[in-house]
Amino acid sequence: MDKVCAIFGGSRGIGRAVAQVMSQKGYRLAIVARNLEGAKAAARDLGGDHLAFSCDVAKEHDVQNTFEEMEKNLGRVNFLVNAAGINRDNLLVRAKTEDMISQLHTNLLGSMLTCKAAVRTMIQQQGGSIVNVGSIIGLKGNSGQTVYSASKGGLVGFSRALAKEVGRKKIRVNVVAPGWILSLYLESFIRR
Template sequence: MDKVCAVFGGSRGIGRAVAQLMAQKGYRLAIIARNLEVAKAAAADLGGGHLAFSCDVAKEHDVQKTFEELEKNLGPVNFLVNAAGISRDSLLVRTKTEDMISQLHTNLLGSMLTCKAAMKTMIQQQRGSIVNVGSIIGLKGNAGQSVYSASKGGLVGFSRALAKEVARRKIRVNVVAPGQ
């Protein structure tokens, strides 16, 4: 069976590094980012057989369409990496509500939506792996990053609960918390 990995936020940073590693391990990759051109460049750097997609993870319709397209072109996803994230650092009293909403939607809701979309295939296959990229800030907090911390802390709780929901279906869910 083909090894197919979808990397949301795979065009740069941690997501891009993960994509490079997964390509070395023989996975066919879907590199997903908001900017299609940047995603295409990242996919091209990995060599042939990898595809790029544009998606705003905060929009359920975008996520569903992306999964339909990538599974049509690459096959069923059996590895999902959620590395898409944003930070709008500011003291809470100075933070605009729209910045709070965008961080929560991208960093937390986005991962929930991609996991939900991936679950359909993974449950049918009775196997799969999901890695959600959190942050040490979600565990310990940091001045000027209260909203970002909340979004990444929520991702930790979500990942732990989802792991318990799907473990009997042989689907692993992990969260990593990079940082200092």
């Protein structure tokens, strides 16, 4: 069985660092980002036969189409990394409703939609692994980051519940909660 990993948010930041590691471990990668050129550049930098895709994770139709294309071109996804996320820091009383909705749709709903698509295939394969990238802010909170905190805290609860739903099908679901320092380290690692 081919080892195929889809990394949403794989064109930069933590997602790009994960792509480097997974590439070294022999996975064929689907680097997915809103910006197709950024995804292509990340895939090209890795060498090999990795592919780039454009997808807005907040749109179910985009997610479904992307999974169909990945399966057609790479094979069934057996490892999913959800690193796509946005942040619109602001005090809650100053936060624009559009920014709140955008963060919740990208950071939480987007991961739910990609997991839903991946789990269908993983159940058929009787196995797979999902890693959702949360944030320490989702566990601890932070002034000026109420909405971001809510989206990442929701991701923790979602991941725990999904793990219980699909664990008997040999599908692992984990969430990691990096802090600011880890994010900076990974960014500098990518630039080397």
